[in-house]
Amino acid sequence: MVKRLLRYLGRGRWSRLRQAAGVCFPEASFMAIMEAQQGFGPFCTLSFDCDFPRDVEALPEVCSLLEQYGVAASFACIGQWVQRYPAEHRCLVEAGFELLNHTQTHPNLYHPDYAYARGADLSRKRFDLLVPREKRAEIEEAHATFVEVLGYAAYGFRTPHFGTLHTPEVYPILSELKYRFSSSVMAGASPRGGIPYQAGGGVWEFPLSPCPAHPFGVLDSWHSLSKRDPAHGRPGELTSLFVRLGEQVQGRGGYVNIYLDPRDALDSGELRRILDYLRHSGLVVLNYADLLERILADPTRHLFSGT
Numbered sequence: 632m633v634k635r636l637l638r639y640l641g642r643g644r645w646s647r648l649r650q651a652a653g654v655c656f657p658e659a660s661f662m663a664i665m666e667a668q669q670g671f672g673p674f675c676t677l678s679f680d681c682d683f684p685r686d687v688e689a690l691p692e693v694c695s696l697l698e699q700y701g702v703a704a705s706f707a708c709i710g711q712w713v714q715r716y717p718a719e720h721r722c723l724v725e726a727g728f729e730l731l732n733h734t735q736t737h738p739n740l741y742h743p744d745y746a747y748a749r750g751a752d753l754s755r756k757r758f759d760l761l762v763p764r765e766k767r768a769e770i771e772e773a774h775a776t777f778v779e780v781l782g783y784a785a786y787g788f789r790t791p792h793f794g795t796l797h798t799p800e801v802y803p804i805l806s807e808l809k810y811r812f813s814s815s816v817m818a819g820a821s822p823r824g825g826i827p828y829q830a831g832g833g834v835w836e837f838p839l840s841p842c843p844a845h846p847f848g849v850l851d852s853w854h855s856l857s858k859r860d861p862a863h864g865r866p867g868e869l870t871s872l873f874v875r876l877g878e879q880v881q882g883r884g885g886y887v888n889i890y891l892d893p894r895d896a897l898d899s900g901e902l903r904r905i906l907d908y909l910r911h912s913g914l915v916v917l918n919y920a921d922l923l924e925r926i927l928a929d930p931t932r933h934l935f936s937g938t
């Protein structure tokens with residue numbers, strides 16, 4: 632019954648009702664999303680959003696931890712911080728990690744409730760409310776900054792704050808810039824149950840995984856650790872949810888795609904716990920470009936046919 636209801640809501644524009652169903656029936660809603668992923672993978676991608684200077688300062692330590700565990704990862708970077716902190720970003724490129732264009736200024740970075748987010752240099756505009764010309768400028772400027780400072784030509788993108796601030800208006804822009812993918816949509820709101828899909832103009836979208844306890848939200852460190860009254864702040868809780876997701880995907884197929892904020896993931900110990908789990912899990916962890924190659928090389932196995 633719940634499954635049927637969710638399937639029905641999933642077809643329409645009933646996002647508020649879908650979220651209400653997720654609150655009332657989290658387990659059934661989580662399973663409904665994950666069941667739609669069966670037959671894909673299993674694969675895992677791990678990414679970091681380098682939004683604030685405190686995150687950028689954590690990068691060398693995050694980078695060396697990932698190298699120690701031999702885990703591939705992707706980093707969504709902001710042009711203005713690449714200009715201000717070139718060395719911290721250069722170490723990512725030198726270690727072979729993938730960088731995503733996260734715009735030049737990360738619109739809407741300012742937040743009055745958090746000391747680290749009150750800087751006068753932080754944007755107060757919303758990305759989704761920028762006119763198309765401004766959106767394009769944010770993406771183009773970050774691209775040029777990466778090339779100029781790091782000698783790195785990005786081919787992947789993440790919308791600032793993704794989810795509800797993401798807009799399909801970016802796909803034609805990304806397509807024109809020869810970008811190959813974005814990772815900006817929530818699995819619960821995606822048309823293919825959370826597995827990667829072609830979003831338009833040859834650009835692929837890699838949806839972010841649901842939180843098993845809040846399936847129409849995303850399992851990430853902001854939701855779990857960073858925001859005021861975090862949803863999963865007890866030590867080990869975020870990792871337990873990640874393990875729940877990973878075991879589900881390993882057992883039935885599917886896709887784990889989570890993002891973490893470098894500073895909080897590191898300081899909380901959750902990053903190390905997640906890496907400890909991944910080391911023994913047998914999950915295949917790739918960066919987005921390598922996953923895309925795998926999908927394109929074997930479409931009959933990995934493409935979701937839909938129902």
Ligand SMILES: [Zn+2]
Pocket residue numbers: 842843844845854862863
């Ligand atoms: Zn949650």
